[in-house]
Amino acid sequence: xxxxxxxxxxxxxxxxxxxxxxxxxxxxxxxxxxxxxxxxxxxxxxxxxxxxxxxxxxxxxxxxxxxxxxxxxxxxxxxxxxxxxxxxxxxxxxxxxxxxxxxxxxxxxxxxxxxxxxxxxxxxxxxxxxxxxxxxxxxxxxxxxxxxxxxxxxxxxxxxxxxxx
Amino acid sequence: xxxxxxxxxxxxxxxxxxxxxxxxxxxxxxxxxxxxxxxxxxxxxxxxxxxxxxxxxxxxxxxxxxxxxxxxxxxxxxxxxxxxxxxxxxxxxxxxxxxxxxxxxxxxxxxxxxxxxxxxxxxxxxxxxxxxxxxxxxxxxxxxxxxxxxxxxxxxxxxxxxxxxxxxxxxxxxxxxxxxxxxxxxxxxxxxxxxxxxxxxxxxxxxxxxxxxxxxxxxxxxxxxxxxxxxxxxxxxxxxxxxxxxxxxxxxxxxxxxxxxxxxxxxxxxxxxxxxxxxxxxxxxxxxxxxxxxxxxxxxxxxxxxxxxxxxxxxxxxxxxxxxxxxxxxxxxxxxxxxxxxxxxxxxxxxxxxxxxxxxxxxxxxxxxxxxxxxxxxxxxxxxxxxxxxxxxxxxxxxxxxxxxxxxxxxxxxxxxxxxxxxxxxxxxxxxxxxxxxxxxxxxxx
Numbered sequence: 199x200x201x202x203x204x205x206x207x208x209x210x211x212x213x214x215x216x217x218x219x220x221x222x223x224x225x226x227x228x229x230x231x232x233x234x235x236x237x238x239x240x241x242x243x244x245x246x247x248x249x250x251x252x253x254x255x256x257x258x259x260x261x262x263x264x265x266x267x268x269x270x271x272x273x274x275x276x277x278x279x280x281x282x283x284x285x286x287x288x289x290x291x292x293x294x295x296x297x298x299x300x301x302x303x304x305x306x307x308x309x310x311x312x313x314x315x316x317x318x319x320x321x322x323x324x325x326x327x328x329x330x331x332x333x334x335x336x337x338x339x340x341x342x343x344x345x346x347x348x349x350x351x352x353x354x355x356x357x358x359x360x361x362x363x
Numbered sequence: 364x365x366x367x368x369x370x371x372x373x374x375x376x377x378x379x380x381x382x383x384x385x386x387x388x389x390x391x392x393x394x395x396x397x398x399x400x401x402x403x404x405x406x407x408x409x410x411x412x413x414x415x416x417x418x419x420x421x422x423x424x425x426x427x428x429x430x431x432x433x434x435x436x437x438x439x440x441x442x443x444x445x446x447x448x449x450x451x452x453x454x455x456x457x458x459x460x461x462x463x464x465x466x467x468x469x470x471x472x473x474x475x476x477x478x479x480x481x482x483x484x485x486x487x488x489x490x491x492x493x494x495x496x497x498x499x500x501x502x503x504x505x506x507x508x509x510x511x512x513x514x515x516x517x518x519x520x521x522x523x524x525x526x527x528x529x530x531x532x533x534x535x536x537x538x539x540x541x542x543x544x545x546x547x548x549x550x551x552x553x554x555x556x557x558x559x560x561x562x563x564x565x566x567x568x569x570x571x572x573x574x575x576x577x578x579x580x581x582x583x584x585x586x587x588x589x590x591x592x593x594x595x596x597x598x599x600x601x602x603x604x605x606x607x608x609x610x611x612x613x614x615x616x617x618x619x620x621x622x623x624x625x626x627x628x629x630x631x632x633x634x635x636x637x638x639x640x641x642x643x644x645x646x647x648x649x650x651x652x653x654x655x656x657x658x659x660x661x662x663x664x665x666x667x668x669x670x671x672x673x674x675x676x677x678x679x680x681x682x683x684x685x686x687x688x689x690x691x692x693x694x695x696x697x698x699x700x701x702x703x704x705x706x707x708x709x710x711x712x713x714x715x716x717x718x719x720x721x722x723x724x725x726x727x728x729x730x731x732x733x734x735x736x737x738x739x740x741x742x743x744x745x746x747x748x749x750x751x752x753x754x755x756x757x758x759x760x761x762x763x764x765x766x767x768x769x770x771x772x773x774x775x776x777x778x779x780x781x782x783x784x785x786x787x788x789x790x791x792x793x794x795x796x797x798x799x800x801x802x803x804x805x806x807x808x809x
Contacts, residue, residue: 224438258546268546271531274489274530290712295607329712331452331455
C-alpha cells in the first residue's frame with residue numbers, strides 16, 4: 199500500500215534549525231527534540247494540524263501517536279486553526295487581584311469574541327491561560343514571545359489598534 | 364540594607380552581555396573552581412553554604428548533590444528547573460532576563476561539581492524571549508572559552524542546552540520535567556528510583572532551581588561558610604521574593620533570610636505597604652500552594668513572636684497558624700479581595716494543571732473547583748464547606764507528586780481561617796453575587 203505523499207515540509211531555514219536541535223541530544227535520544235520542534239512547526243504554520251504532527255514524527259523517526267499525545271498535553275500548542283495574533287491572557291489569582299477580570303472583559307467586548315474564539319476577519323484569537331510568571335506586573339497577556347504587562351483598558355485600545363493595522 | 368548575592372549587579376547597564384558581566388567580576392568562580400578545586404571540593408562548599416532548594420521544597424542543595432550516584436561509564440546530568448509556574452512566583456523569570464550570565468556561570472560550576480558534560484536549562488515555553496536571552500549568553504560564554512571543549516584549558520568539557528517547555532505547571536515537578544525533557548507528556552514518575560539514581564535517560568541526574576544554581580558563583584568566590592553566615596539559623600543566605608497583589612511596590616526583591624515580614628511588607632525599601640487607604644486582609648507567603656494566612660497571623664506568630672521571612676518562622680505553628688516560605692511568591696490581599704473567589708480561582712488552576720494520572724487529584728481538583736464555583740456564584744449549601752474539607756483531605760498525601768497537596772492546602776487553609784466568609788456566601792447569595800461584593804463581617808483587619 200502506498201501512502202499519499204506528505205506535502206508538508208519545513209522551510210529550508212527551519213529544516214536546518216530542526217537538524218541543529220535534533221543534534222543537541224545524545225545518540226538515540228532524538229525524541230527529546232519533540233517539544234522544540236513543535237514550537238518551530240507552530241511558528242511556521244500557526245497551529246499543528248495532524249499533517250504537521252505526522253511530518254514532525256517523521257523527522258524524529260517516532261510514531262505519530264507519540265506526537266499527538268504530547269501536543270495535546272501542553273497548552274501552548276494550538277490543535278485548531280487560530281487567528282493572526284493569539285492573545286493569551288492570564289486568568290490566575292494575582293492578575294485577577296490587579297483587576298484582570300475587568301480588563302479581560304473589556305478586551306472581549308472590544309473584539310466581540312469570548313475565550314477560545316477568533317474574530318471573523320481572522321486577526322485575533324483569545325485564549326485563556328494560567329499563570330505566566332509575571333504576577334508583579336499584572337494583568338498580563340502575551341502574544342507569541344511578547345509580554346504585555348500592567349494592562350489597562352487604555353493600553354488594550356492601543357495594542358489592538360497597533361495590531362489591527 | 365540586605366546583602367545582595369544575586370541582584371548586586373542587576374541594575375548595571377548592559378549586565379546581560381558577557382563583557383559587562385565579566386567586568387563586574389563574572390566568571391571568576393568558573394576560573395577558581397575549574398583551575399584550583401576538585402569537583403568534590405565544590406560539592407563541599409555547596410554543603411557548607413547550607414543553601415536550600417529555592418524552587419519551593421527547601422531541600423539542602425549540597426545534600427542533594429551528595430546523593431548523586433556515580434557508576435562508572437554512565438553519563439550524569441544536571442538539569443536546571445526554570446519552569447517557574449507557581450502562581451505568585453516570577454523571580455526566576457526576572458533573574459534570567461536580567462542577568463542571564465549568572466545562571467550560565469552557576470551551571471558551569473555546578474556541572475563541574477557533578478561531573479556532567481551535557482546540562483540542560485528547562486525553561487517554561489511561554490518565556491520564548493528569555494530562552495533567546497539565555498541562548499545568546501551561552502553563545503557568548505562559549506566564544507570566550509567558558510563552555511565547549513577543554514574549558515579554559517582545564518580539560519573539562521561542557522555543553523549547555525536550553526530546552527523549552529510547552530505550557531504545563533506540572534513540569535515544575537522534577538520527574539515530570541525529566542519526562543518532558545525526554546519528549547513525553549509531563550506525567551510525574553513514581554519514586555523510588557529517585558533522579559539521583561535514575562533520572563534523565565535513566566542516568567543519574569540532579570535537578571535544581573534557577574535561583575539555587577545562581578548562588579553558586581558567590582559561594583565559590585566567597586566560600587560556603589561566608590554564605591552560611593548570612594541569614595538566620597538553617598535559613599542561610601538570601602532569597603528572591605516575588606511580591607504581588609495589593610501593595611504599593613510589586614516586584615522582585617532580594618532579602619536576607621530572617622528579615623521581619625513586617626519590614627518586608629511595609630518598608631519603602633521593599634513592598635512599601637498596602638496600597639493607599641486600604642488594609643491588609645490576607646497573605647499567601649510562598650506561592651499559591653502554601654496555606655493562606657489571615658491578617659493577624661502575618662506579622663506575628665500565634666504566640667506573639669515577630670514573624671520572619673525564613674523557612675522556620677513562616678512555618679511556625681504548623682498549618683494551624685503558620686504557612687511556608689515555598690517559592691517566595693508573596694501575594695498580598697487587602698480588604699477588597701474576596702477569599703472565596705480567590706480560592707475558586709486557585710482551585711481552577713490546579714484542576715487545569717493536574718496531569719490526570721492519579722484519581723484523587725484528577726477527580727478531587729475538579730470537585731473542589733465545582734463546589735467552590737457554586738458557593739461563589741450563590742448556589743452553595745452549608746454541607747459544601749465540609750465537603751470541600753473532606754475532598755481536600757482525601758487528595759492530600761494520596762498522589763504520586765505534590766500537586767495534590769498543592770491543590771488541597773489553599774482550599775483547606777482558606778476554610779480554616781475564613782470560614783465565616785464562605786458561610787456568608789452561602790447564607791447571603793444575593794449580596795455575595797453582586798459585582799465586587801466582599802464580606803466585611805468579622806474579618807480582622809490590621
